[in-house]
Amino acid sequence: MLYREAGQFKTSYAKDWAIFPIAQDRIVVLGFLAIAFIAIPVLSSEYFLATILMPFLVMSMAAIGLNLLTGYAGQLSLGTGGFMATGAFAAYKLSTMFPGMPIEAVFLLSGVVAAFVGILFGIPSLRIKGFYLAVATLAAQFFLLWLFNKVGWFTNYSTSGVISAPPRTILFTDIYVTGPEASVTAKYLFALTLVAILALAAKNLVRSSIGRRWMAIRDMDIAAEIIGIKPLQTKLSAFAISSFYCGVAGAMWAFLYTGSVEPLAFDINRSFQVLFMIIIGGLGSILGSFLGAGFIIALPILLTNAPHLLGLNIPVDVISHVEYMIFGALIIFFLIVEPHGLARLWQILKEKLRLWPFPH
């Protein structure tokens, strides 16, 4: 009743090609954007913005990146953390080497740097497939982190190895978005804008010819090759664009979320975290990347605070172990209940809404 495409006629090609062809979808998306851009900065506390929404935005970006590679192009990668670190360090080097460069350009260029590194480590994917490739991408993860740790040039020869993001303003204004003077709200809005634009780009990308090529390679690469899809360009472009998103996410992590650039933030656990997000959220779904990121970010916070809310008094070290257990168990539970991820639940809900209030 509420959600129904009957009666919505497409009278032009532009309407037929629209990214959200159904009016209700458009309303929901615009509603969410309005809430995210207007209601949340006004209503929510700084703490909520800085500790929950910022990591959510950053990790959604990384999840979109990995989802393009794993969910759409079918190349399993465990190097996400390495590519994020590349973006973070590229952003740091770019902004310190060229102090006049606009921060927007720094973010996008650091994504481009990560994309080139991604291409480099994507080359083995032409020979290696499946889990062999997944383990091979671990080489990227370990090698890149080692490189940033060892080579002083990347940290401008800082002795502690932890460096803070330089303060920068948005182009044509004097509003700080990075550095200690930036307000949390400004950082949030900047991150949100980046995520919104790049998510829209990703949504368009996956329905363009390049996205369809990725899916063909994912579904059966030999068959795709036979119908004329070049595996070299397709796989490497998937690695490049995925690493671009991960690189921008890494730059966001360092500049907007924590304010400091450190290799430890991008270790192997970060890669697994992003992989969890896209599996729980839904492989091959942009919406799923957001849902998964939200779930994986919110779950540990809930688990940490649950004993207090329930009035239980458990020692801290036991809590952290039990947290691990519950986290693992919930992952397994979700995989068993809905292997297609949270995005699938949303589809089921849409089906139900289409029929509501009549059951058949």
Place this chain on the structure above:
Amino acid sequence: MSFLNAFFVDPFVQIADYPLFFIEVVIGGLLSGVMYSLVALGFVLIFKASGVFNFAQGAMVLFAALSFAGFIEMGVHPIFAFILAGIVMAGVAIAIERVVLRSLVNQPAIILFMATIGITYFLDGFGQTLWGSDVKVLDLGIPQTPIDVGGIFINQFDLFAAAVAGGLVLVLAIFFQKTRIGRALRAVADDHQAALSVGIPLKTIWAIVWTVAGLVGLVAGAMWGAKLGVQFSLALVALKALPVLILGGFTSIPGAIVGGLIIGVGEKVAEVFWGGAFGGAIEDWFAYMLALVFLLFRPQGLFGEKIIERV
């Protein structure tokens, strides 16, 4: 220039000058490679029989070592503690089969892989909740002192570990080739459906395979635990076993052994002779790069089954 010198000249000069030291490093590498093989074996067993890429092997190693050390701390005789820990691992294996694998039959491989990462988190947390998170000393009564063999120093403990690994592979080989269950396991590994159709109970077989992998994990855990102390970092040993695995091939037990030896030697030689050129600590990624280079020439690993693709 100095980098090129440190990379292309110095190491070879060193090797030529001190051949005995080089041999010592190689033997040290071989023996530590055996330790990697021990962990990689568990992966191979499960991948062969059920096609699951079991990331939880590292957590199983940790859990087994924690239980083993925990039982010893409770005052149980080491031999009984080993048996008890073995029973615990069998319990874990059966629980995994019941709860996780049975519910995820016919799902894509990546979902099963994710599930094993979930198991990793669960086992890491469970083990430390149960047995505490402080470092446990596991003393098997084997001296760690090096012995002198014709001018070359070899760590006694590493020799013992190599003997254990050899024995384990022998036992596994006999188990797989000669026993009824072993034959059933090989049949399942070859073809699930064909095995089912001739009446081999798939679920029982999976439980057995996971139990065997758990026992292999227990042996690996006991060895690593005696070497490094039983602590959380044992779970990270799995990350060392992964390059061994792709080098040797996911489906080959000899591959796991040979892969482990290659990685062990390569890593030690590179660290000792080429580490200086890169500024040290290259052990973290060297194994992966080595495996990657091998994979570019043999995408299925050294001993893996040839990948045949049909459209």
